Amino acid sequence: MSYKPQYPYLCSPLKLGTLTLKNRMISAPMGFPELTSEGLLTRDAIAFYELRAKGGAAVVTVGEAVVHYETGRSHGRSINLQHPDALAGLTNLARAIKRHGAAASIELAHGGKFSAVDSLPGERKREAVKYGPVDETLPDGSVVKMMPKEVIKEIVESYGKAAALCKRAGFDMLLVHGGHGWLIEQFYSPATNTRTDEYGGSRENRARLALEILDSIRAAVGKGFPIEFRMSAEESFEGGYRLEEAVELARLIEGRIDLLHVSAGSNEDSFYETHPSMFMERGCNVRFAQEIKKHVSVPVGAIGALNEPDMMEDIIKSGKADVVYMARALLADPELPRKVVQNRADEIMRCIRCFTCLAERMRTQTRICALNPLIGREYESLFERPLSMPKKVLVAGGGVGGMEAALTAAERGHRVTLCEKSGALGGALVSERHIPFKKDVYGIIGTLKRRMELAGVEIRLNAEVDADYVRGEAPDVLIVAVGAEPLMPLKGKNVVLAEDIGKAEIGGRVVVLGGGLVGCETAVFLASEGRSVTLVEMADTLAADANARQRPALMEKVYASCRVVTGVRGLYADEAGLVCENGALIEADTIVAAVGQRPRYEIVDGLRNTAPEVKFVGDCVRAANIREAIFAGYHAGMDI
Numbered sequence: 331m332s333y334k335p336q337y338p339y340l341c342s343p344l345k346l347g348t349l350t351l352k353n354r355m356i357s358a359p360m361g362f363p364e365l366t367s368e369g370l371l372t373r374d375a376i377a378f379y380e381l382r383a384k385g386g387a388a389v390v391t392v393g394e395a396v397v398h399y400e401t402g403r404s405h406g407r408s409i410n411l412q413h414p415d416a417l418a419g420l421t422n423l424a425r426a427i428k429r430h431g432a433a434a435s436i437e438l439a440h441g442g443k444f445s446a447v448d449s450l451p452g453e454r455k456r457e458a459v460k461y462g463p464v465d466e467t468l469p470d471g472s473v474v475k476m477m478p479k480e481v482i483k484e485i486v487e488s489y490g491k492a493a494a495l496c497k498r499a500g501f502d503m504l505l506v507h508g509g510h511g512w513l514i515e516q517f518y519s520p521a522t523n524t525r526t527d528e529y530g531g532s533r534e535n536r537a538r539l540a541l542e543i544l545d546s547i548r549a550a551v552g553k554g555f556p557i558e559f560r561m562s563a564e565e566s567f568e569g570g571y572r573l574e575e576a577v578e579l580a581r582l583i584e585g586r587i588d589l590l591h592v593s594a595g596s597n598e599d600s601f602y603e604t605h606p607s608m609f610m611e612r613g614c615n616v617r618f619a620q621e622i623k624k625h626v627s628v629p630v631g632a633i634g635a636l637n638e639p640d641m642m643e644d645i646i647k648s649g650k651a652d653v654v655y656m657a658r659a660l661l662a663d664p665e666l667p668r669k670v671v672q673n674r675a676d677e678i679m680r681c682i683r684c685f686t687c688l689a690e691r692m693r694t695q696t697r698i699c700a701l702n703p704l705i706g707r708e709y710e711s712l713f714e715r716p717l718s719m720p721k722k723v724l725v726a727g728g729g730v731g732g733m734e735a736a737l738t739a740a741e742r743g744h745r746v747t748l749c750e751k752s753g754a755l756g757g758a759l760v761s762e763r764h765i766p767f768k769k770d771v772y773g774i775i776g777t778l779k780r781r782m783e784l785a786g787v788e789i790r791l792n793a794e795v796d797a798d799y800v801r802g803e804a805p806d807v808l809i810v811a812v813g814a815e816p817l818m819p820l821k822g823k824n825v826v827l828a829e830d831i832g833k834a835e836i837g838g839r840v841v842v843l844g845g846g847l848v849g850c851e852t853a854v855f856l857a858s859e860g861r862s863v864t865l866v867e868m869a870d871t872l873a874a875d876a877n878a879r880q881r882p883a884l885m886e887k888v889y890a891s892c893r894v895v896t897g898v899r900g901l902y903a904d905e906a907g908l909v910c911e912n913g914a915l916i917e918a919d920t921i922v923a924a925v926g927q928r929p930r931y932e933i934v935d936g937l938r939n940t941a942p943e944v945k946f947v948g949d950c951v952r953a954a955n956i957r958e959a960i961f962a963g964y965h966a967g968m969d970i
């Protein structure tokens with residue numbers, strides 16, 4: 331059959347200066363923290379970016395390359411474009427991206443008053459100064475100095491030098507970070523720039539730094555070399571600028587750029603709008619690009635929780651934007667662009683916006699993704715041993731860990747059968763199907779099923795695996811992924827498990843017992859349906875099992891929609907509601923229990939030593955989350 335693209339607009343080329351992009355899907359800038367302490371690229375960092383080039387993105391944008399390292403690092407680890415040894419790493423990076431047919435771009439950045447100067451090594455830390463548009467003391471107590479004109483001049487020049495270096499290294503285009511509350515935006519924002527010299531006051535004055543930087547870069551790279559400018563279309567903190575002001579900035583700079591990248595939000599509002607959470611609509615920031623596009627003649631790009639090919643095709647087709655950018659979606663599935671081009675949208679692992687990628691950087695200075703075990707170990711994965719001899723593999727359990735194990739083993743060439751006791755795949759994820767903000771989480775089941783089928787996994791539903799079953803099948807390897815079962819802490823006709831909310835009758839007044847991640851999400855969902863919800867947790871903290879970026883988004887929803895009772899233990903259910911240890915009755919028609927899971931130890935024990943090699947993965951080892959199940963499943967599949 332002849333090939334006809336299902337997404338012709340997303341797959342169409344775009345000319346930027348002298349460069350032609352092969353499609354409209356761009357990998358947005360993402361920093362990779364595992365650099366040297368001097369800000370030099372590592373092989374791991376190069377492999378991190380290369381993966382998205384292999385996956386078919388038109389452009390891969392390297393994140394956080396800092397033009398003026400002493401004053402400008404937006405994070406503890408960012409690329410140092412002033413280091414005398416920077417060129418080789420940059421050259422290897424540009425080559426790694428370009429050899430897969432993607433254009434290589436790099437983000438020129440300066441953190442301004444939010445620079446992480448405190449994390450400079452040794453003596454330099456003591457001497458380092460934070461510069462912003464004006465003198466101020468930040469909420470964390472750090473002192474910011476008004477940037478003197480000679481420092482402005484030096485920084486403007488450093489953009490030009492950095493641009494020349496990147497061009498020499500082989501980059502095809504450059505992105506100037508003018509948004510998210512970093513230096514350029516600090517100068518443009520009337521909220522943060524109250525200077526009275528030619529860099530403050532009028533709009534033109536506040537945009538002067540941006541214009542000087544763009545001129546400095548253009549002088550360095552010459553005509554025809556594409557320059558992209560990333561801006562925030564609004565700042566959602568009090569006093570921050572709004573869309574009209576962003577339109578004016580776009581107008582002021584458009585003559586100097588080739589592509590306008592319209593993001594939103596700022597460091598000052600904790601990037602709330604910048605990385606839309608699972609509680610916000612996919613593509614919620616596209617409206618900004620759509621509006622700004624009406625006022626400028628350069629191509630405009632949209633970003634923010636985009637992962638759905640149909641939606642992205644519509645954005646280009648309807649003229650809301652000329653290109654789409656994705657960050658998190660291309661961690662979850664670096665091959666997304668290729669799958670779009672090849673009409674394989676049903677194989678895309680869609681980002682669930684769990685924020686693991688961002689939180690893990692804060693926690694461990696590494697980059698990982700809950701859905702993609704390859705992230706962070708791209709380099710070492712290049713050296714994985716080829717398969718010596720295909721083996722017969724039996725997987726017991728069709729939850730996410732079992733599916734990932736089966737998929738990984740089958741993709742590596744093993745003969746795999748997956749047995750699921752119930753009539754449906756998905757395990758613990760099945761119960762998420764009713765929750766609108768967990769749509770992408772539930773969607774993982776369909777994607778993994780499709781990918782397993784394509785990889786040749788034989789799927790048997792309603793097939794319970796016990797020791798006799800294993801002996802009958804005689805596999806070389808048994809992977810046990812039989813999951814966990816929910817704990818039921820109370821008895822009563824009005825008590826249901828969180829897992830059963832789609833099936834059970836729930837009254838108008840609900841107590842959710844257990845304030846972990848599951849309890850909080852369940853409470854938010856039930857409240858969104860118009861119920862009056864009280865969330866009861868015996869510890870003092872809610873969602874202690876959520877990551878540091880996920881938790882604030884969830885807490886905002888919890889406190890906006892539910893009554894919260896912490897530090898109180900629920901004792902028993904009676905007809906009127908939940909009776910607590912302190913004697914209080916919390917009235918409710920229904921009590922929803924979300925107090926945790928217990929691994930299915932009995933099944934696990936019954937399957938030990940039933941095959942020459944037995945592996946245990948996921949919740950049946952320790953009840954945890956999707957990330958742990960996927961990681962365990964993947965590595966079990968890889969280790970065969």
Ligand SMILES: Cc1cc2nc3c(=O)[nH]c(=O)nc-3n(C[C@H](O)[C@H](O)[C@H](O)COP(=O)(O)O)c2cc1C
Binds near residue numbers: 360687
């Ligand atoms: C892991 C990660 C690292 C990021 N690093 C950068 C960066 O270095 N520079 C930048 O401008 N934005 C960075 N961002 C923001 C993204 O470019 C993007 O604006 C944001 O994630 C929203 O897009 P998304 O919804 O497609 O993820 C990062 C985002 C993520 C998830």
